[in-house]
Amino acid sequence: MDIEIEKEQIAKAQQDKKEFAPIYTVYYQKILSYIIKRTNCVQVAEDITSTVFLKAMISIKKFKCTEFGISPWLFKIAVNELNDFYRKKKCVSLDQLMEDANFEPENFGDHLTEVRLTQEKIDNDIKGGLIRKELQKLSIKYQDVISLKYFENKTIEEICLILDKKEGTVKSLISRGLKKLKKNFKLTKDINKDEKEVQPFATKNVILLEQS
Known part of the structure; x- marks a missing residue:
């Protein structure tokens, strides 16, 4: 519209x-x-x-x-x-x-x-499923910013409006959240030894998110 x-x-x-x-x-x-x-x-x-x-x-x-x-x-x-x-x-x-x-x-x-x-x-979608599964293990504050930015393609300014947060706070939450998300993937990879072909895809996807 x-x-x-x-x-x-x-x-x-x-x-x-x-x-x-x-x-x-x-x-x-x-x-x-x-x-x-x-x-x-x-x-x-x-x-x-x-x-x-x-x-x-x-x-x-x-x-x-x-x-x-x-x-x-x-x-x-x-x-x-x-x-x-x-x-x-x-x-x-x-x-x-x-x-x-x-x-x-x-x-x-x-x-x-x-x-x-x-x-x-x-x-x-293996990658999509893994990302969402690991994202839900994070605190709500990280789920909010990461899902809005990467699932809904919202701009930082829009996220600030939606969450009533300052730009610096939103950027910081995204950065910290992605680091935690990447760490979760690493832990999942270490625990699930049999998923050797699945996990590298997920880890690579998180790294790409961090570089966005």
């Missing part, structure tokens, strides 16, 4: 919550895909994503648009919900959004089908 068109749609949604539907349609898959990568579970990701959009719709009047549009704000809510989920291990029904919002997003079924196919592809 073009940024100017998006701003107009946001303004409409701030006046009438039913106008939130186009925003939901554009960003649902992106947020769901991100949460799937963080949780490794489609069902849990669906529940968390429903909460993200429900909260976004309820709070849309408070949102102030920036040059990046609504995306950083939605990801910020997603990060907060993910962190809350890991702390409390609770989530809500996906149907809640439909009931409370009183709208039917376009091609909703297509979104879920495509995301599930993406999930299957990632699960079959």
Whole structure:
């Protein structure tokens, strides 16, 4: 969605919550895909994503648009919900959004089908699977910055907006997180002696991330 068109749609949604539907349609898959990568579970990701959009719709009047549009704000809510989920291990029904919002997003079924196919592809990708598995062993603060930068291709400035952190802090977290991630791969390699062909791929991938 073009940024100017998006701003107009946001303004409409701030006046009438039913106008939130186009925003939901554009960003649902992106947020769901991100949460799937963080949780490794489609069902849990669906529940968390429903909460993200429900909260976004309820709070849309408070949102102030920036040059990046609504995306950083939605990801910020997603990060907060993910962190809350890991702390409390609770989530809500996906149907809640439909009931409370009183709208039917376009091609909703297509979104879920495509995301599930993406999930299957990632699960079959040795490197992707290893990276996500090891990433989840890190502290949440490292998972947040690394997943946003390398899974979602967010800029440092966008990550700062999403996490409410200064640029130096974000860069430092990324650097420290990648070092810990690389160390985890080395430990995994040492423990799993039989995976001699798999681990070098993963280690090489982390080194490439560090050089980015």
